[in-house]
Amino acid sequence: MDSKLNTALGLYIHIPFCHTKCTYCDFNTYSGIENLINDFSNSIYNEIEFWKINENYFIDSIFIGGGTPSYIDPEIIKNILIKIKKNFEISKDTEVTLEINPEDVTLEKANYWKEIGINRCSLGIQSLQDEELILINRRHNGEKALFSFEILKKVFNNISIDLIYGLPKQTKESYLNTLENIINKKPDHISCYSLQVEKGTVLNQQVVSSQISVANDDLSAEMYEITYRLLKDNGFANYEISNWSKNNKKSLHNLKYWTMKPYIGIGPGSHSYIKNKRFSISKPPKKYIDFFLNKTKNICTLDEKIEYLKENKILDVFEIQTQENEILEYLMLSLRLKNGIDTDHFKNKYKSDFEDLYLKKIKDYIKNDILIKKNTHYLLTEKGKLFANEVANNFVK
Numbered sequence: 001m002d003s004k005l006n007t008a009l010g011l012y013i014h015i016p017f018c019h020t021k022c023t024y025c026d027f028n029t030y031s032g033i034e035n036l037i038n039d040f041s042n043s044i045y046n047e048i049e050f051w052k053i054n055e056n057y058f059i060d061s062i063f064i065g066g067g068t069p070s071y072i073d074p075e076i077i078k079n080i081l082i083k084i085k086k087n088f089e090i091s092k093d094t095e096v097t098l099e100i101n102p103e104d105v106t107l108e109k110a111n112y113w114k115e116i117g118i119n120r121c122s123l124g125i126q127s128l129q130d131e132e133l134i135l136i137n138r139r140h141n142g143e144k145a146l147f148s149f150e151i152l153k154k155v156f157n158n159i160s161i162d163l164i165y166g167l168p169k170q171t172k173e174s175y176l177n178t179l180e181n182i183i184n185k186k187p188d189h190i191s192c193y194s195l196q197v198e199k200g201t202v203l204n205q206q207v208v209s210s211q212i213s214v215a216n217d218d219l220s221a222e223m224y225e226i227t228y229r230l231l232k233d234n235g236f237a238n239y240e241i242s243n244w245s246k247n248n249k250k251s252l253h254n255l256k257y258w259t260m261k262p263y264i265g266i267g268p269g270s271h272s273y274i275k276n277k278r279f280s281i282s283k284p285p286k287k288y289i290d291f292f293l294n295k296t297k298n299i300c301t302l303d304e305k306i307e308y309l310k311e312n313k314i315l316d317v318f319e320i321q322t323q324e325n326e327i328l329e330y331l332m333l334s335l336r337l338k339n340g341i342d343t344d345h346f347k348n349k350y351k352s353d354f355e356d357l358y359l360k361k362i363k364d365y366i367k368n369d370i371l372i373k374k375n376t377h378y379l380l381t382e383k384g385k386l387f388a389n390e391v392a393n394n395f396v397k
């Protein structure tokens with residue numbers, strides 16, 4: 001690799017297809033539009049070419065997510081990776097993650113994914129309890145989830161599992177059972193997210209109409225505590241509030257989001273953060289296809305590319321990061337990380353002193369066992385982790 005290519009960049013590829021929609025999901029993903037897959041794949045190849053960068057960037061992480069990338073023909077994933085290699089400088093130890101749903105896993109596919117360059121799997125198990133899985137409209141059951149994990153384990157040595165706590169019908173006991181069974185399988189990484197009831201989802205309708213209830217804040221907090229203790233006792237490091245790794249196998253790609261490093265999102269609805277600009281491509285797959293199937297052209301610089309997308313109204317969001325926004329984001333993200341707020345970094349970056357700025361709030365949080373100071377860092381306590389977003393918001397109010 002050319003030594004002048006000195007800025008590492010992450011690439012996120014969004015595949016907006018799912019076999020069926022889970023009740024809680026508010027991601028930009030659709031079922032029943034498989035007729036678009038062919039045009040979509042050609043559009044995404046074009047978009048990758050569009051982003052060919054002639055500036056000092058190299059790729060060190062690729063995350064193919066969605067949606068359900070494991071649901072579409074693996075040959076499309078192969079072509080996506082070929083296009084990326086043709087158009088970008090890639091570091092030789094690039095992390096290449098594929099999001100996989102258990103029902104899609106076969107040994108043949110797993111071998112193929114490995115052969116085309118995938119080296120990390122993120123398996124969406126969510127729960128091992130069949131009753132809970134049925135209620136949220138997942139397509140696998142607990143047995144299939146564990147079987148799929150075993151298959152992936154034969155092929156890959158970096159596997160992450162996604163779990164959700166606070167699900168309808170989930171109890172502390174059933175969650176504990178899921179978590180213990182997953183730990184026994186020895187994954188390299190576990191993400192445990194608290195269920196969010198998002199507007200516009202089927203789950204939201206079910207909750208509003210009292211058809212279904214989900215865990216209240218107290219139960220969710222207890223489940224988080226169960227997660228924290230059990231994973232810690234089993235040798236997992238809690239490097240981000242919802243993420244645990246063993247043997248330092250953190251998600252390098254997600255760390256880019258959490259440490260505000262540059263990344264480009266490719267595909268409908270995907271977000272980018274680069275050169276102090278945040279933007280996202282429009283969400284509807286049809287609009288995406290209409291644009292990228294035909295309209296891309298060769299544009300030299302990154303700034304010109306972003307401007308071109310803006311002019312052609314294919315961006316839903318475009319903003320230039322203000323210092324105030326950046327500080328809020330830094331506080332929110334770093335409070336979620338193991339190392340917390342680094343006061344030296346804060347001073348270098350924002351030319352002001354974190355302690356001078358927030359002295360009273362810091363004192364209150366320390367008094368209430370929300371925050372602790374370790375050398376030059378401020379970290380959330382175990383109790384404080386339950387209030388990470390409120391704490392960050394409160395700092396910049």
Ligand code: SF4
Nearest residue numbers: 018021022025066067
């Ligand atoms: S499989 Fe994932 S992306 Fe697809 S609907 Fe379910 S939660 Fe959403």
